[in-house]
Amino acid sequence: MQHGISRRTWVQMMAGVALAGTRVGAFQGARRDRVVIAGGGIIGANIAYRLARRGAAVTLLERSAPGTGTTANSFAWINAKKQPRAYHTLSQFGIEAWRVLDQETKGELPIVWGGSLEWITDATLASRIVEVNRQYASWGYPLRPLDAAQMAALEPAARFDGLRYGVHAELEASVDPQGATEVIVAHAKAAGARVVHPATVTGLDLTGGRLRGVRTTTGDIAADVLVIACGNDTPALAKLAGIDVPLTRSAGILVHTTPQPSTLSRLLLSPLGQIKQKRNGRFVTGADFGNTANDDTSIARGEQFLQRMAAVLPAMGKMPVEKLTLGLRVLPKDGFPIVGFADGHPDIYVTAMHSGMTLGPLVGRLAATEILDGVEVDLLAPYRLSRFAAGTAR
Ligand SMILES: Cc1cc2nc3c(=O)[nH]c(=O)nc-3n(C[C@H](O)[C@H](O)[C@H](O)COP(=O)(O)OP(=O)(O)OC[C@H]3O[C@@H](n4cnc5c(N)ncnc54)[C@H](O)[C@@H]3O)c2cc1C
Structure with missing residues:
Protein backbone atom coordinates (compact mmCIF):
# COMPACT_ATOMS: atom_id res chain seq x y z
CA MET A 1 0.00 0.00 0.00
CA GLN A 2 1.29 3.46 -0.82
CA HIS A 3 -0.35 5.26 2.08
CA GLY A 4 -1.58 4.35 5.52
CA ILE A 5 -1.52 0.94 7.10
CA SER A 6 -0.72 -2.30 5.34
CA ARG A 7 -3.43 -4.72 4.33
CA ARG A 8 -2.19 -7.23 6.91
CA THR A 9 -2.43 -4.67 9.73
CA TRP A 10 -5.90 -3.70 8.54
CA VAL A 11 -7.09 -7.31 8.56
CA GLN A 12 -5.66 -7.76 12.05
CA MET A 13 -7.34 -4.57 13.25
CA MET A 14 -10.68 -5.58 11.83
CA ALA A 15 -10.40 -9.03 13.37
CA GLY A 16 -9.74 -7.28 16.69
CA VAL A 17 -12.82 -5.14 16.26
CA ALA A 18 -15.02 -8.16 15.62
CA LEU A 19 -13.57 -10.12 18.52
CA ALA A 20 -14.02 -7.18 20.84
CA GLY A 21 -17.75 -7.25 20.05
CA THR A 22 -20.49 -8.72 22.19
CA ARG A 23 -22.34 -11.86 21.14
CA VAL A 24 -25.99 -11.27 20.51
CA GLY A 25 -27.80 -14.00 22.44
CA ALA A 26 -31.17 -13.70 20.67
CA PHE A 27 -29.54 -14.85 17.49
CA GLN A 28 -27.84 -17.99 18.53
CA GLY A 29 -29.14 -20.92 16.53
CA ALA A 30 -31.46 -18.82 14.35
CA ARG A 31 -30.98 -19.09 10.59
CA ARG A 32 -29.64 -15.82 9.23
CA ASP A 33 -28.08 -16.48 5.89
CA ARG A 34 -31.00 -15.51 3.62
CA VAL A 35 -30.59 -11.75 3.55
CA VAL A 36 -32.68 -9.31 1.56
CA ILE A 37 -31.27 -5.82 1.12
CA ALA A 38 -33.67 -3.03 0.18
CA GLY A 39 -31.80 -0.23 -1.62
CA GLY A 40 -28.90 -0.33 -4.07
CA GLY A 41 -27.07 2.88 -3.15
CA ILE A 42 -23.46 2.90 -1.94
CA ILE A 43 -24.52 1.38 1.40
CA GLY A 44 -26.74 -1.45 0.12
CA ALA A 45 -24.21 -2.28 -2.61
CA ASN A 46 -21.35 -2.65 -0.12
CA ILE A 47 -23.40 -4.75 2.29
CA ALA A 48 -24.49 -7.02 -0.57
CA TYR A 49 -20.88 -7.39 -1.73
CA ARG A 50 -19.52 -8.34 1.70
CA LEU A 51 -22.37 -10.71 2.55
CA ALA A 52 -22.11 -12.46 -0.81
CA ARG A 53 -18.35 -12.88 -0.45
CA ARG A 54 -18.99 -14.51 2.88
CA GLY A 55 -21.37 -17.02 1.33
CA ALA A 56 -24.76 -15.65 2.41
CA ALA A 57 -27.77 -15.99 0.09
CA VAL A 58 -28.19 -12.30 -0.73
CA THR A 59 -30.90 -10.58 -2.73
CA LEU A 60 -30.38 -6.88 -3.43
CA LEU A 61 -33.56 -5.09 -4.47
CA GLU A 62 -33.34 -1.60 -5.96
CA ARG A 63 -36.38 0.53 -6.82
CA SER A 64 -34.67 2.22 -9.75
CA ALA A 65 -31.06 1.39 -10.75
CA PRO A 66 -27.98 0.98 -8.53
CA GLY A 67 -26.42 4.25 -7.38
CA THR A 68 -29.17 6.52 -8.68
CA GLY A 69 -30.46 7.83 -5.32
CA THR A 70 -28.61 10.29 -3.10
CA THR A 71 -25.42 8.45 -4.08
CA ALA A 72 -25.62 9.83 -7.63
CA ASN A 73 -25.76 13.41 -6.34
CA SER A 74 -22.89 13.15 -3.88
CA PHE A 75 -19.64 15.08 -3.97
CA ALA A 76 -18.07 11.85 -2.72
CA TRP A 77 -15.03 13.18 -0.90
CA ILE A 78 -13.60 10.34 1.18
CA ASN A 79 -12.23 11.88 4.36
CA ALA A 80 -11.97 11.67 8.13
CA LYS A 81 -12.11 15.35 9.10
CA LYS A 82 -14.85 14.55 11.61
CA GLN A 83 -15.56 15.15 15.27
CA PRO A 84 -15.70 13.71 17.86
CA ARG A 85 -12.77 11.33 17.93
CA ALA A 86 -14.86 8.14 17.69
CA TYR A 87 -16.42 9.39 14.45
CA HIS A 88 -13.03 10.44 13.14
CA THR A 89 -11.64 6.96 13.87
CA LEU A 90 -14.60 5.30 12.18
CA SER A 91 -13.97 7.48 9.13
CA GLN A 92 -10.24 6.66 9.08
CA PHE A 93 -11.20 2.98 9.02
CA GLY A 94 -13.61 4.00 6.25
CA ILE A 95 -10.76 5.33 4.11
CA GLU A 96 -8.73 2.17 4.65
CA ALA A 97 -11.73 0.05 3.70
CA TRP A 98 -11.80 1.84 0.32
CA ARG A 99 -8.13 0.90 -0.15
CA VAL A 100 -8.88 -2.75 0.53
CA LEU A 101 -11.87 -2.63 -1.82
CA ASP A 102 -9.77 -0.92 -4.50
CA GLN A 103 -7.25 -3.77 -4.30
CA GLU A 104 -9.93 -6.46 -4.31
CA THR A 105 -11.62 -4.97 -7.37
CA LYS A 106 -8.23 -4.62 -9.08
CA GLY A 107 -8.37 -0.93 -9.95
CA GLU A 108 -11.87 -0.99 -11.46
CA LEU A 109 -13.20 1.57 -8.98
CA PRO A 110 -13.36 5.12 -10.43
CA ILE A 111 -11.45 6.49 -7.45
CA VAL A 112 -8.87 9.29 -7.39
CA SER A 174 -12.67 11.19 -4.20
CA VAL A 175 -14.75 8.75 -6.13
CA ASP A 176 -17.34 8.77 -8.89
CA PRO A 177 -20.23 7.71 -6.64
CA GLN A 178 -22.56 6.13 -9.16
CA GLY A 179 -19.73 4.51 -11.13
CA ALA A 180 -18.27 3.03 -7.93
CA THR A 181 -21.66 1.66 -6.88
CA GLU A 182 -22.05 -0.04 -10.26
CA VAL A 183 -18.61 -1.67 -9.89
CA ILE A 184 -19.42 -2.88 -6.36
CA VAL A 185 -22.80 -4.27 -7.46
CA ALA A 186 -21.10 -6.11 -10.34
CA HIS A 187 -18.66 -7.67 -7.86
CA ALA A 188 -21.52 -8.56 -5.51
CA LYS A 189 -23.19 -10.38 -8.42
CA ALA A 190 -19.94 -12.14 -9.30
CA ALA A 191 -19.74 -13.29 -5.65
CA GLY A 192 -23.24 -14.79 -5.96
CA ALA A 193 -25.66 -12.01 -4.95
CA ARG A 194 -28.98 -11.84 -6.78
CA VAL A 195 -29.55 -8.25 -7.88
CA VAL A 196 -33.04 -7.22 -8.99
CA HIS A 197 -34.06 -3.82 -10.35
CA PRO A 198 -36.39 -2.17 -10.73
CA ALA A 199 -37.90 -3.84 -7.66
CA THR A 200 -39.40 -2.03 -4.69
CA VAL A 201 -39.93 -3.55 -1.25
CA THR A 202 -43.53 -2.71 -0.44
CA GLY A 203 -44.32 -4.81 2.64
CA LEU A 204 -42.98 -7.11 5.34
CA ASP A 205 -44.20 -10.54 6.43
CA LEU A 206 -43.83 -10.43 10.21
CA THR A 207 -46.05 -13.44 10.99
CA GLY A 208 -45.50 -14.68 14.55
CA GLY A 209 -43.46 -11.63 15.48
CA ARG A 210 -40.45 -12.41 13.34
CA LEU A 211 -39.47 -11.66 9.78
CA ARG A 212 -40.47 -14.37 7.32
CA GLY A 213 -40.03 -12.44 4.11
CA VAL A 214 -40.71 -9.28 2.14
CA ARG A 215 -43.31 -8.30 -0.41
CA THR A 216 -41.98 -6.62 -3.50
CA THR A 217 -43.20 -5.33 -6.82
CA THR A 218 -41.66 -8.46 -8.35
CA GLY A 219 -43.17 -10.97 -5.90
CA ASP A 220 -42.68 -12.24 -2.34
CA ILE A 221 -39.22 -13.29 -1.15
CA ALA A 222 -38.42 -15.39 1.94
CA ALA A 223 -35.84 -13.78 4.21
CA ASP A 224 -34.19 -14.34 7.59
CA VAL A 225 -32.84 -10.79 7.73
CA LEU A 226 -33.88 -7.57 6.00
CA VAL A 227 -31.33 -4.79 5.60
CA ILE A 228 -33.01 -1.44 5.06
CA ALA A 229 -30.58 0.70 3.05
CA CYS A 230 -33.13 2.92 1.36
CA GLY A 231 -31.46 6.28 1.98
CA ASN A 232 -34.11 8.94 2.56
CA ASP A 233 -36.79 6.26 2.21
CA THR A 234 -35.39 4.19 5.08
CA PRO A 235 -37.92 5.71 7.55
CA ALA A 236 -40.89 4.74 5.34
CA LEU A 237 -39.87 1.07 5.11
CA ALA A 238 -38.78 0.86 8.77
CA LYS A 239 -42.16 2.25 9.79
CA LEU A 240 -43.85 -0.87 8.43
CA ALA A 241 -42.18 -2.72 11.32
CA GLY A 242 -43.01 0.07 13.79
CA ILE A 243 -39.41 1.35 13.76
CA ASP A 244 -38.87 5.10 13.89
CA VAL A 245 -35.82 6.44 11.99
CA PRO A 246 -35.45 10.21 12.54
CA LEU A 247 -33.95 11.98 9.51
CA THR A 248 -33.83 15.66 8.69
CA LYS A 333 -31.36 14.12 13.16
CA ASP A 334 -28.16 14.32 15.22
CA GLY A 335 -25.88 14.17 12.17
CA PHE A 336 -24.32 10.80 13.04
CA PRO A 337 -24.77 7.46 11.24
CA ILE A 338 -27.48 4.96 12.11
CA VAL A 339 -26.26 1.36 11.69
CA GLY A 340 -27.43 -1.88 13.26
CA PHE A 341 -30.33 -4.10 14.24
CA ALA A 342 -33.29 -2.16 15.59
CA ASP A 343 -34.11 -2.83 19.25
CA GLY A 344 -36.66 -5.66 19.50
CA HIS A 345 -36.07 -6.58 15.84
CA PRO A 346 -33.15 -9.03 15.64
CA ASP A 347 -33.95 -9.55 11.96
CA ILE A 348 -34.22 -5.95 10.72
CA TYR A 349 -30.93 -4.15 10.15
CA VAL A 350 -31.28 -0.41 9.62
CA THR A 351 -28.83 1.95 7.91
CA ALA A 352 -29.04 5.69 7.27
CA MET A 353 -26.10 8.05 7.14
CA HIS A 354 -24.51 11.14 5.75
CA SER A 355 -20.86 10.50 4.80
CA GLY A 356 -22.07 7.27 3.29
CA MET A 357 -19.46 7.65 0.57
CA THR A 358 -16.64 7.67 3.12
CA LEU A 359 -18.18 4.89 5.19
CA GLY A 360 -19.78 2.58 2.58
CA PRO A 361 -17.10 -0.14 2.28
CA LEU A 362 -16.50 -0.17 6.05
CA VAL A 363 -20.22 -0.39 6.81
CA GLY A 364 -20.44 -3.26 4.32
CA ARG A 365 -17.77 -5.16 6.21
CA LEU A 366 -19.07 -4.43 9.70
CA ALA A 367 -22.71 -5.06 8.83
CA ALA A 368 -21.78 -8.45 7.34
CA THR A 369 -19.94 -9.27 10.57
CA GLU A 370 -22.92 -8.31 12.73
CA ILE A 371 -25.46 -10.10 10.55
CA LEU A 372 -23.58 -13.35 9.98
CA ASP A 373 -21.51 -13.72 13.14
CA GLY A 374 -24.04 -12.57 15.74
CA VAL A 375 -21.75 -9.98 17.32
CA GLU A 376 -22.14 -6.30 18.01
CA VAL A 377 -19.07 -4.50 16.71
CA ASP A 378 -17.81 -2.04 19.34
CA LEU A 379 -16.88 0.55 16.72
CA LEU A 380 -20.57 0.90 15.87
CA ALA A 381 -21.79 1.26 19.47
CA PRO A 382 -22.32 5.08 19.28
CA TYR A 383 -24.39 4.70 16.10
CA ARG A 384 -27.34 2.58 17.19
CA LEU A 385 -30.88 3.71 16.52
CA SER A 386 -31.67 3.21 20.22
CA ARG A 387 -29.84 6.46 21.09
CA PHE A 388 -32.86 8.43 19.87
CA ALA A 389 -35.37 6.44 21.92
CA ALA A 390 -33.17 6.70 25.00
CA GLY A 391 -32.83 10.46 24.52
CA THR A 392 -29.06 10.11 24.42
CA ALA A 393 -28.64 11.34 20.85
CA ARG A 394 -25.92 13.98 20.58
C1 LIG B 1 -24.67 17.21 -2.19
C2 LIG B 1 -24.16 16.02 -1.42
C3 LIG B 1 -22.80 15.93 -1.15
C4 LIG B 1 -22.30 14.83 -0.44
N1 LIG B 1 -20.96 14.76 -0.24
C5 LIG B 1 -20.45 13.70 0.43
C6 LIG B 1 -19.05 13.60 0.58
O1 LIG B 1 -18.29 14.45 0.10
N2 LIG B 1 -18.56 12.52 1.28
C7 LIG B 1 -19.39 11.56 1.80
O2 LIG B 1 -18.90 10.63 2.43
N3 LIG B 1 -20.73 11.64 1.66
C8 LIG B 1 -21.28 12.69 0.97
N4 LIG B 1 -22.63 12.77 0.79
C9 LIG B 1 -23.48 11.77 1.44
C10 LIG B 1 -23.56 10.46 0.66
O3 LIG B 1 -23.75 10.71 -0.69
C11 LIG B 1 -24.72 9.63 1.22
O4 LIG B 1 -24.49 9.40 2.60
C12 LIG B 1 -24.85 8.28 0.51
O5 LIG B 1 -24.90 8.43 -0.88
C13 LIG B 1 -26.10 7.56 1.00
O6 LIG B 1 -26.16 6.32 0.34
P1 LIG B 1 -27.37 5.31 0.61
O7 LIG B 1 -27.02 4.06 -0.07
O8 LIG B 1 -27.64 5.28 2.07
O9 LIG B 1 -28.65 6.03 -0.03
P2 LIG B 1 -29.11 6.17 -1.56
O10 LIG B 1 -27.97 6.42 -2.46
O11 LIG B 1 -30.23 7.16 -1.60
O12 LIG B 1 -29.65 4.73 -1.90
C14 LIG B 1 -30.89 4.26 -1.44
C15 LIG B 1 -31.53 3.49 -2.57
O13 LIG B 1 -32.69 2.83 -2.07
C16 LIG B 1 -33.64 2.76 -3.12
N5 LIG B 1 -34.94 2.51 -2.47
C17 LIG B 1 -35.67 3.37 -1.72
N6 LIG B 1 -36.77 2.76 -1.25
C18 LIG B 1 -36.73 1.49 -1.69
C19 LIG B 1 -37.57 0.35 -1.52
N7 LIG B 1 -38.70 0.40 -0.77
N8 LIG B 1 -37.24 -0.81 -2.15
C20 LIG B 1 -36.10 -0.89 -2.90
N9 LIG B 1 -35.26 0.17 -3.08
C21 LIG B 1 -35.57 1.32 -2.48
C22 LIG B 1 -33.51 4.07 -3.82
O14 LIG B 1 -33.96 3.99 -5.16
C23 LIG B 1 -32.00 4.35 -3.72
O15 LIG B 1 -31.30 3.97 -4.89
C24 LIG B 1 -23.18 13.83 0.05
C25 LIG B 1 -24.54 13.92 -0.24
C26 LIG B 1 -25.02 14.99 -0.97
C27 LIG B 1 -26.48 15.05 -1.30
Missing part, protein backbone atom coordinates in the same frame (compact mmCIF):
# COMPACT_ATOMS: atom_id res chain seq x y z
CA TRP A 113 -6.30 8.92 -4.62
CA GLY A 114 -3.69 11.59 -3.93
CA GLY A 115 -5.43 13.36 -1.09
CA SER A 116 -6.92 16.83 -0.90
CA LEU A 117 -5.40 20.29 -0.94
CA GLU A 118 -7.16 22.77 1.31
CA TRP A 119 -6.28 26.41 1.64
CA ILE A 120 -7.62 29.32 3.62
CA THR A 121 -7.27 33.04 3.00
CA ASP A 122 -9.09 34.41 6.05
CA ALA A 123 -6.71 34.90 8.98
CA THR A 124 -9.20 34.14 11.76
CA LEU A 125 -10.49 31.01 10.05
CA ALA A 126 -6.93 29.92 9.26
CA SER A 127 -5.87 29.98 12.92
CA ARG A 128 -8.98 28.00 13.89
CA ILE A 129 -8.38 25.35 11.21
CA VAL A 130 -4.70 25.08 12.19
CA GLU A 131 -5.82 24.10 15.70
CA VAL A 132 -8.44 21.60 14.54
CA ASN A 133 -5.95 20.05 12.11
CA ARG A 134 -3.35 19.71 14.86
CA GLN A 135 -5.86 17.62 16.74
CA TYR A 136 -6.56 15.41 13.71
CA ALA A 137 -2.82 14.98 13.19
CA SER A 138 -2.45 13.96 16.85
CA TRP A 139 -5.06 11.27 16.14
CA GLY A 140 -2.77 9.82 13.46
CA TYR A 141 -4.21 11.60 10.40
CA PRO A 142 -1.42 12.97 8.22
CA LEU A 143 -1.97 16.66 7.40
CA ARG A 144 1.08 18.35 5.90
CA PRO A 145 1.12 22.17 5.94
CA LEU A 146 2.28 23.64 2.61
CA ASP A 147 2.99 27.16 1.36
CA ALA A 148 1.56 28.50 -1.91
CA ALA A 149 4.61 27.46 -3.96
CA GLN A 150 4.44 23.90 -2.62
CA MET A 151 0.72 23.75 -3.35
CA ALA A 152 1.33 25.03 -6.90
CA ALA A 153 3.99 22.37 -7.41
CA LEU A 154 1.32 19.72 -6.68
CA GLU A 155 -1.47 21.36 -8.68
CA PRO A 156 0.01 23.73 -11.30
CA ALA A 157 -3.40 24.54 -12.84
CA ALA A 158 -4.77 26.08 -9.63
CA ARG A 159 -4.13 29.54 -8.09
CA PHE A 160 -3.43 29.91 -4.40
CA ASP A 161 -3.61 33.73 -4.13
CA GLY A 162 -3.79 35.13 -0.60
CA LEU A 163 -3.10 31.75 1.03
CA ARG A 164 -2.73 32.04 4.84
CA TYR A 165 -2.76 28.33 5.53
CA GLY A 166 -2.51 25.40 3.14
CA VAL A 167 -2.58 21.71 3.90
CA HIS A 168 -2.27 18.41 2.06
CA ALA A 169 -4.44 15.63 3.54
CA GLU A 170 -2.71 12.79 1.79
CA LEU A 171 -4.96 9.90 2.85
CA GLU A 172 -8.09 11.41 1.32
CA ALA A 173 -9.64 10.57 -2.04
CA ARG A 249 -33.91 17.40 5.29
CA SER A 250 -30.67 18.79 3.87
CA ALA A 251 -30.17 19.64 0.19
CA GLY A 252 -26.91 20.25 -1.67
CA ILE A 253 -26.29 21.48 -5.22
CA LEU A 254 -23.36 20.47 -7.42
CA VAL A 255 -22.28 21.66 -10.88
CA HIS A 256 -21.02 19.02 -13.33
CA THR A 257 -19.03 19.86 -16.48
CA THR A 258 -18.56 17.97 -19.71
CA PRO A 259 -15.41 15.76 -19.92
CA GLN A 260 -12.22 17.85 -19.93
CA PRO A 261 -8.52 17.11 -20.47
CA SER A 262 -6.71 15.90 -17.37
CA THR A 263 -6.08 19.01 -15.24
CA LEU A 264 -6.19 18.05 -11.55
CA SER A 265 -4.56 15.14 -9.71
CA ARG A 266 -6.37 15.58 -6.42
CA LEU A 267 -9.36 17.21 -4.78
CA LEU A 268 -9.27 20.96 -4.07
CA LEU A 269 -10.94 22.54 -1.05
CA SER A 270 -10.61 26.21 -1.92
CA PRO A 271 -11.93 29.26 -0.06
CA LEU A 272 -14.62 29.57 -2.79
CA GLY A 273 -15.73 25.96 -2.91
CA GLN A 274 -14.61 22.42 -3.54
CA ILE A 275 -13.51 21.05 -6.93
CA LYS A 276 -12.69 17.60 -8.19
CA GLN A 277 -12.04 16.01 -11.56
CA LYS A 278 -13.38 12.51 -12.04
CA ARG A 279 -11.51 9.78 -13.88
CA ASN A 280 -13.85 10.28 -16.84
CA GLY A 281 -12.63 13.90 -17.14
CA ARG A 282 -15.77 15.57 -15.78
CA PHE A 283 -15.35 18.24 -13.10
CA VAL A 284 -17.70 18.45 -10.14
CA THR A 285 -17.83 21.56 -8.00
CA GLY A 286 -19.99 23.07 -5.29
CA ALA A 287 -19.80 25.55 -2.49
CA ASP A 288 -22.38 24.50 0.00
CA PHE A 289 -21.66 21.91 2.67
CA GLY A 290 -24.81 22.94 4.54
CA ASN A 291 -28.48 22.87 3.61
CA THR A 292 -29.13 25.01 0.54
CA ALA A 293 -32.37 26.98 0.35
CA ASN A 294 -31.91 27.74 -3.35
CA ASP A 295 -32.98 24.76 -5.48
CA ASP A 296 -32.33 26.41 -8.87
CA THR A 297 -30.60 23.80 -11.06
CA SER A 298 -30.50 25.88 -14.25
CA ILE A 299 -27.46 25.73 -16.55
CA ALA A 300 -27.22 29.54 -16.18
CA ARG A 301 -26.68 29.18 -12.45
CA GLY A 302 -23.98 26.61 -13.13
CA GLU A 303 -22.22 28.88 -15.62
CA GLN A 304 -22.23 31.71 -13.09
CA PHE A 305 -20.73 29.42 -10.48
CA LEU A 306 -17.95 28.26 -12.83
CA GLN A 307 -17.06 31.91 -13.56
CA ARG A 308 -16.65 32.44 -9.83
CA MET A 309 -14.53 29.30 -9.42
CA ALA A 310 -12.26 30.44 -12.27
CA ALA A 311 -10.53 32.64 -9.65
CA VAL A 312 -9.02 29.47 -8.16
CA LEU A 313 -8.97 27.24 -11.27
CA PRO A 314 -8.80 29.49 -14.37
CA ALA A 315 -9.66 26.64 -16.77
CA MET A 316 -13.11 26.41 -15.14
CA GLY A 317 -14.20 29.68 -16.72
CA LYS A 318 -14.31 28.00 -20.15
CA MET A 319 -15.80 24.63 -19.22
CA PRO A 320 -19.29 23.79 -20.56
CA VAL A 321 -21.83 22.91 -17.85
CA GLU A 322 -23.37 19.48 -18.40
CA LYS A 323 -25.88 19.57 -15.53
CA LEU A 324 -26.60 20.67 -11.98
CA THR A 325 -27.74 18.12 -9.39
CA LEU A 326 -29.78 18.74 -6.27
CA GLY A 327 -29.09 15.97 -3.77
CA LEU A 328 -30.91 15.26 -0.54
CA ARG A 329 -28.45 14.15 2.10
CA VAL A 330 -29.42 11.11 4.14
CA LEU A 331 -29.07 12.98 7.40
CA PRO A 332 -30.01 11.47 10.77
